[in-house]
Amino acid sequence: MSNSSFPTEFLLLPFADTRELQLLHFGLFLGIYLAALLGNGLILTAVTCDHHLHTPMYFFLLNLALLDLGTITTTVPKAMANSLWDTTAISYAGCAAQVFFCFFFLSAEFSILTIMAYDRYIAICKPLHYRTIMNSRTCVNMAAATWGSGFLYAVLHTANTFSLPLCQGNALDQFFCEIPQILKLSCSDAYLREVGLLMLSVTVASGCFVFLVLSYVQIFRAVLKIPLQQGRHKAFSMCLPHLVVVSLFISSGTFVYLKPPSMSSSSLNLLLAVLYSVVPPAVNPLIYSMRNQELKDAVWKVMTGVCQKQ
Template sequence: MKYLPTDKKVIYWSLKMSNLTTSMTEFLLMEFSDTRELQILYSLLFFLTYLAGLIGNLLIVIITTIDRRLHTPMYFFIRNLSIVDACFISVTVPPASINALVNNRIISIRGCAAQIFLVTFMAFVEFTLLTIMARDRYVAICQPLHYPVIMNPRVCIQMTLTCLFTGLLYASFHTGYTFRLSFCQSNVINQFFCDIPSLLKISCSETFSHTLSLFASALVIGVACFAFITASYIRIFSTVLRFPVKEDQRKAFSTCIPHIIVVSLFLISGYYVYLQSPSDSGSIKDIILSIFYSIIPPFLNPIIYSLRNKQIKEAARIIMRRKCLLRNKA
């Protein structure tokens, strides 16, 4: 190599990097722990959390589908959110837990691309659905007489389909843009699942334009949704504080505050992971923050929207009684 002319050195290095890029067919994900026993323990804890979140979300879907009394816009969006949460938590946790148990860190490039697309898509749909739910609460509390007209079934379906369609476009753009980059420095991803910031960190391509597009799109969507949610809740709280009965105020606050907590947790942790510079990514810190936006919200949503909701609990009791009666008759 040292005997080659300068221009030939450049050509040789470019070919070498190109060969490395094209020959890379897989990535290595980060382990939960260097100790095998802790790795198994963490994977089991993650999997138990996944099962709890999955079962809770599926129960909400089943209950709100079977009980016709819950066929209202509010429970329509809660059911859609539960479906998204069940899919969201299934994309990352089961593969990571199984890989930890069998001590396998390998993920193919296609598998990584699929995971990035699904995570981005689910996160986008989750946040936009939470925004629509704030709108639903605003209309229900501030404009109760016009609620059936404003939030009619056709409008609810249109808003949901808009979330899904724009989410597909958003995820497709950023997934395709990410895998146009070259990965020749390392194939080790400092995360327990594939995400865009971790791939930007190990790319040997120029990532400024990609980082800028990711920052700009996330900032515009996030700020717009957050501003809409904030404005909705300011109007909601100003209306609730004028309620003459304290019990009505308490009920209204009890339904709104958990929603605000979930939105804040999801937004802050997700923004911190996705909008920081790739060079500033820290593996342990990123993993903890990724848990807060990819696992905790899908796990908490069933608790917030079922255990604290009398109508869902009553519907669950009725369904259980029906099943018991059918078993006794059989």
């Protein structure tokens, strides 16, 4: 196999052709990135500092904030740099790194969201056994399994994708390196091997989705049986932010990979990629804090310089 089968760099899809629009894109992404850093950073600091938040729910929220920071940092800074310097190039190694970290953080995030649904299910449907089931050791083990499985999946997919010969040029129809776009450059049917791995991942993700749905069916059935309106309101306040985040993550990601070919276009690909890889990390902190007074108070203490440690 010749070295020409492996390009030295890839060309990413630009957001705009004119200099003015490129600078507008840079400013917009800079604002989104700073909002994500601020929001997730406040959650990380609040959960770490306030001992009232040292519970399983906020422990998993802390992990979600870390994954959100990783996801948006993998793609947005490079897109900003390309817009600022009027280029579309990314090195072969840089592209491989983007694929690895994107797959790592996004797959781990979906696992964390699934675990958070399980945590809410135990808290609402089996409250008397909550402390026994969701003890600190179990929470740490589940979080470690999430990060570990995400790492292994990322290694497997990245190694397999970049072992394929690429003979269809080096231009990607996306603003960051994405496995489906790289597979389009493959020389032969060897890409079917990676398609098989992607289908395995989709199967695992479908299992998680079914678990999420069943968990929320049981949660809502239990909530509707709560006699007091205040109790139902508190239960919904615990679940609705997570449900909104899960819905945004799944709907955008599913449409990206399962949309019919007739709907495929560069502009639509860019928009959908922004929806599933850029928007959630920026808005997740806002969604989780809107209906959570406890988290709001902790964040306010961080912003005013009060930090409670135990």
